[in-house]
Amino acid sequence: MNKFWVIFTHTFMTRLKSKAFIWTTVISLVFVLGLTNIDRIMDQFGGDEKAAEVAVIDESGELFSGLEQQLSTQKDVVDIQQFDGTKEEAKQAVKDEEYKGYLHLSYNESNIPEAQYFANQIAENKVSGRLQQAIQQLKVAVATEKAGIDQGTIQQIYAPVAFEKVALQENAKTQEELNKARGLVYIMLFLLYMGVIMYGNMIAMDVAKEKSSRVMEILISSASPVKQMFGKILGIALLGVLQFGLILIVGYQSIKANMSDDGIGAFLGLSDLDMDTLIYSIVFFLLGYLLYATLAAMLGSLVSRIEDAQQLITPMTLMIVVVFMVAMFGLNAPDSTLITVTSYIPFFTPMVMFLRVGMLDVPFWEAGISILLLIATTIVLGIIGARIYRGGVLLYGKSSSLKDIKTAIQLSKKESS
Amino acid sequence: MTLSLHNVTKRFGSFTAVDQLSLQIPENQIFGFLGANGAGKTTTFRMILGLIDASEGHITWNNGAINYSKSHLIGYLPEERGLYPKLTVKDQLIYLGRLRGMNKSDIIKELDGWLERFNVPEYKNKKIEELSKGNQQKIQFISAVIHKPKLLILDEPFSGLDPVNVEVLKKAVINLKESGTSIVFSSHRMDHVEELCEHLCILHKGQPVVHGGLKDIKRSFGKKNVVVHADFDLNYLKDLPGVVTYKPSTEGCELQVESEQVAQDVFQALSGKGFVRTFDLEEPSLNDIFIEKVGDSYE
Numbered sequence: 001m002n003k004f005w006v007i008f009t010h011t012f013m014t015r016l017k018s019k020a021f022i023w024t025t026v027i028s029l030v031f032v033l034g035l036t037n038i039d040r041i042m043d044q045f046g047g048d049e050k051a052a053e054v055a056v057i058d059e060s061g062e063l064f065s066g067l068e069q070q071l072s073t074q075k076d077v078v079d080i081q082q083f084d085g086t087k088e089e090a091k092q093a094v095k096d097e098e099y100k101g102y103l104h105l106s107y108n109e110s111n112i113p114e115a116q117y118f119a120n121q122i123a124e125n126k127v128s129g130r131l132q133q134a135i136q137q138l139k140v141a142v143a144t145e146k147a148g149i150d151q152g153t154i155q156q157i158y159a160p161v162a163f164e165k166v167a168l169q170e171n172a173k174t175q176e177e178l179n180k181a182r183g184l185v186y187i188m189l190f191l192l193y194m195g196v197i198m199y200g201n202m203i204a205m206d207v208a209k210e211k212s213s214r215v216m217e218i219l220i221s222s223a224s225p226v227k228q229m230f231g232k233i234l235g236i237a238l239l240g241v242l243q244f245g246l247i248l249i250v251g252y253q254s255i256k257a258n259m260s261d262d263g264i265g266a267f268l269g270l271s272d273l274d275m276d277t278l279i280y281s282i283v284f285f286l287l288g289y290l291l292y293a294t295l296a297a298m299l300g301s302l303v304s305r306i307e308d309a310q311q312l313i314t315p316m317t318l319m320i321v322v323v324f325m326v327a328m329f330g331l332n333a334p335d336s337t338l339i340t341v342t343s344y345i346p347f348f349t350p351m352v353m354f355l356r357v358g359m360l361d362v363p364f365w366e367a368g369i370s371i372l373l374l375i376a377t378t379i380v381l382g383i384i385g386a387r388i389y390r391g392g393v394l395l396y397g398k399s400s401s402l403k404d405i406k407t408a409i410q411l412s413k414k415e416s417s
Numbered sequence: 418m419t420l421s422l423h424n425v426t427k428r429f430g431s432f433t434a435v436d437q438l439s440l441q442i443p444e445n446q447i448f449g450f451l452g453a454n455g456a457g458k459t460t461t462f463r464m465i466l467g468l469i470d471a472s473e474g475h476i477t478w479n480n481g482a483i484n485y486s487k488s489h490l491i492g493y494l495p496e497e498r499g500l501y502p503k504l505t506v507k508d509q510l511i512y513l514g515r516l517r518g519m520n521k522s523d524i525i526k527e528l529d530g531w532l533e534r535f536n537v538p539e540y541k542n543k544k545i546e547e548l549s550k551g552n553q554q555k556i557q558f559i560s561a562v563i564h565k566p567k568l569l570i571l572d573e574p575f576s577g578l579d580p581v582n583v584e585v586l587k588k589a590v591i592n593l594k595e596s597g598t599s600i601v602f603s604s605h606r607m608d609h610v611e612e613l614c615e616h617l618c619i620l621h622k623g624q625p626v627v628h629g630g631l632k633d634i635k636r637s638f639g640k641k642n643v644v645v646h647a648d649f650d651l652n653y654l655k656d657l658p659g660v661v662t663y664k665p666s667t668e669g670c671e672l673q674v675e676s677e678q679v680a681q682d683v684f685q686a687l688s689g690k691g692f693v694r695t696f697d698l699e700e701p702s703l704n705d706i707f708i709e710k711v712g713d714s715y716e
Binding site for chain 2: 003006007010014209210213214215216217218219220221222223224390391
């Protein structure tokens with residue numbers, strides 16, 4: 001069998017069978033299921049909670065009915081009841097937990113409603129918040145009535161303004177499409193970010209482990225570094241596709257089963273996927289992974305001890321964070337110059353160009369150029385990486401730093417300098 | 418199938434690790450590679466295997482350079498042992514064996530045979546990290562020879578093993594040679610080299626200081642050892658011309674002399690002094706030659 005396949009299957013199978021992989025996958029799946037079923041879980045806990053009973057002493061004698069009207073739609077959260085007795089008795093009743101809280105309503109000197117709310121604990125905001133909201137509306141009603149403005153005018157003032165954005169360019173995405181695209185792009189960016197960091201780390205660690213256990217010297221005497229590097233990169237890629245695919249399918253099915261069409265599913269644009277965007281997302285995801293994975297393998301081959309691996313790939317991790325931040329910024333300003341320029345820089349392309357094709361109407365040749373640049377960079381990095389890999393695996397030293405790249409290349413040089 | 422090195426030089430920056438090394442390593446023999454620490458043995462091995470390229474000169478085996486297309490014919494036991502600590506012996510060797518071009522069923526068959534030979538069949542499904550160092554080394558050795566290589570390179574194969582296991586491994590090495598494998602091995606232990614090798618090379622600071630067949634090397638070295646056991650004081654022998662070293666022992670003394678002629682002089686000097694129980698003229702040991710050639714830098 002071809003050695004590449006031996007390395008590929010070995011990398012894939014040993015990882016697949018490892019406890020660490022099984023557990024992270026199981027935990028991720030539980031997490032995704034929990035997240036997509038969050039409403040149901042909340043209902044389970046909060047379902048039998050009764051409406052909070054609040055005692056009200058209305059000094060004015062006029063405000064209670066108005067407030068009751070305001071809160072009529074929220075009977076299941078707050079239930080206000082007239083309290084016959086003194087303030088002290090009301091407070092005592094709250095202390096005795098007969099009532100959740102006690103609300104004191106009155107007019108101030110300029111005849112505007114004001115209120116005081118007493119409860120054993122005021123950390124909880126749900127009841128007091130609703131009450132405050134209701135009293136605010138009551139106050140507006142009272143004040144405007146005093147000023148002689150009728151309710152119709154008030155509603156007009158508070159109604160949200162009608163503001164519709166319409167794109168004039170023929171192929172530009174409509175408002176609705178944009179919202180959908182934004183959701184999908186967001187998910188893809190996040191997945192790419194997670195994937196590159198997780199699997200990039202995994203590759204660097206794998207290489208570092210082979211180096212620190214010194215098994216590397218036998219390996220490179222049996223198979224060429226290029227085969228080893230790409231066998232490993234692609235083996236872990238398959239693992240990643242499997243893990244992410246599993247999470248995505250479970251998550252998608254769970255969302256579909258739980259949410260109505262206008263739920264989160266529709267918001268994220270999952271209800272009807274745009275084929276172009278989907279294809280682009282796969283292309284950019286794979287190329288982006290390849291680029292960073294090659295970099296990670298190269299860096300991993302430079303360290304002598306596993307502990308140093310983390311340190312050496314930190315710059316790479318930071319770079320991914322920067323790229324991700326730029327892309328996040330781009331979600332709200334996809335046509336800014338920063339986004340346009342960075343979308344051609346290979347390390348940014350997987351996220352930023354994908355953002356552009358997802359959000360804007362980018363001509364195919366623009367995306368094509370960036371993809372070609374990305375592929376070219378990956379190939380160049382692969383060639384350099386293979387040489388560093390070959391020299392790096394024989395390089396054992398106390399300190400591991402980027403300076404070792406030079407030494408590693410020298411070690412693998414064909415000609416003497 | 419001879420392995421030849423032609424004027425091979427390797428420089429790392431300004432440091433010359435191997436300097437103008439030319440060797441002919443005959444087929445189907447055990448070739449000993451001796452040298453102090455840092456003499457360039459491992460670098461030479463890595464060049465032979467093609468892991469690093471020579472700065473100058475070239476290495477041929479089978480009328481060509483060693484590259485990955487021949488890796489199924491080559492076995493290598495590196496000085497720095499290394500196996501995957503978390504993998505079982507079986508999984509480990511399946512992976513390494515397949516990388517050497519074997520298929521799975523052959524690997525299992527060979528592995529069972531080797532584990533039996535090393536008296537450790539129970540390790541087959543154990544993880545490497547559970548094994549002792551010496552046993553890990555046996556597994557490492559198996560990984561180097563499981564594919565029946567034509568050329569086997571062993572870098573310090575016996576270091577860290579107890580005498581019983583050294584014997585087991587030595588026997589395995591000899592068996593491999595008899596079944597047609599050419600073996601190059603390096604060691605610090607002169608007795609192992611003397612016992613196993615027909616040809617050898619002593620490397621000092623990257624240069625070969627001694628190279629050839631074991632017997633020729635000893636003969637051309639010239640100096641001989643003389644062991645004398647006698648009842649009288651032998652101290653006066655060290656002042657005889659031609660005596661290089663004098664070492665008193667419990668029963669007499671050991672001398673190193675410049676030639677056989679000096680040994681005769683010593684014999685003459687002894688006669689009539691009293692009862693001599695032993696007079697023995699010995700070939701120099703490889704250890705003597707090594708110390709002479711490499712000097713005090715060797716520990």
